[in-house]
Amino acid sequence: MNTERRLERADDSMIERKIAQFKNACQARGVKLTHQRLVIFRELAASSDHPNAERVYESVRKQIPTISLDTVYRTLALLADMGLIVAIGAPRERVRFDATVDIHHHFICSSCGSATDVHWPEFQRLTLPAESQSAGKVESVRVEFRGVCASCMQNKQRQAEPKQPGEAD
Ligand SMILES: [Zn+2]
Numbered sequence: 001m002n003t004e005r006r007l008e009r010a011d012d013s014m015i016e017r018k019i020a021q022f023k024n025a026c027q028a029r030g031v032k033l034t035h036q037r038l039v040i041f042r043e044l045a046a047s048s049d050h051p052n053a054e055r056v057y058e059s060v061r062k063q064i065p066t067i068s069l070d071t072v073y074r075t076l077a078l079l080a081d082m083g084l085i086v087a088i089g090a091p092r093e094r095v096r097f098d099a100t101v102d103i104h105h106h107f108i109c110s111s112c113g114s115a116t117d118v119h120w121p122e123f124q125r126l127t128l129p130a131e132s133q134s135a136g137k138v139e140s141v142r143v144e145f146r147g148v149c150a151s152c153m154q155n156k157q158r159q160a161e162p163k164q165p166g167e168a169d
């Protein structure tokens with residue numbers, strides 16, 4: 001089944017705000033603001049679907065055909081170091097990147113690997129368990145919801161339709 005995965009676009013004022021933050025952070029840390037870095041960051045700021053490095057590379061290549069995947073990886077690592085993007089997902093899986101660094105959580109689809117933002121303000125007010133505090137200084141807590149996303153559920157249902165009820169998969 002063809003699951004079309006176009007980058008979802010964030011709204012323009014939000015993108016411009018993130019880019020302004022990016023420029024300030026570069027200046028503050030003495031990081032050179034190159035065209036490549038700007039294009040890569042803009043691509044992430046404009047997408048709300050947590051792309052992985054390969055997908056960022058595919059989009060950026062349309063604007064900078066000579067860019068290498070390695071440059072994209074190194075730039076993403078730099079942006080993460082600067083706190084401008086967050087890497088999400090388990091390290092063994094393909095890491096995805098998020099230009100929204102405000103506290104939020106993610107629903108990760110175990111079928112297609114997509115990541116969807118989940119906001120949970122009540123969660124931020126919970127008291128940390130003692131065990132986490134004795135383990136070290138907690139800097140942030142993110143919840144990872146795991147399951148099958150709505151579109152994968154729909155695809156599964158659609159595939160199941162012609163079958164008779166009760167028939168095994
Ligand atoms: Zn899915």
Ligand SMILES: [Zn+2]
Binds near residue numbers: 106
């Ligand atoms: Zn997110």
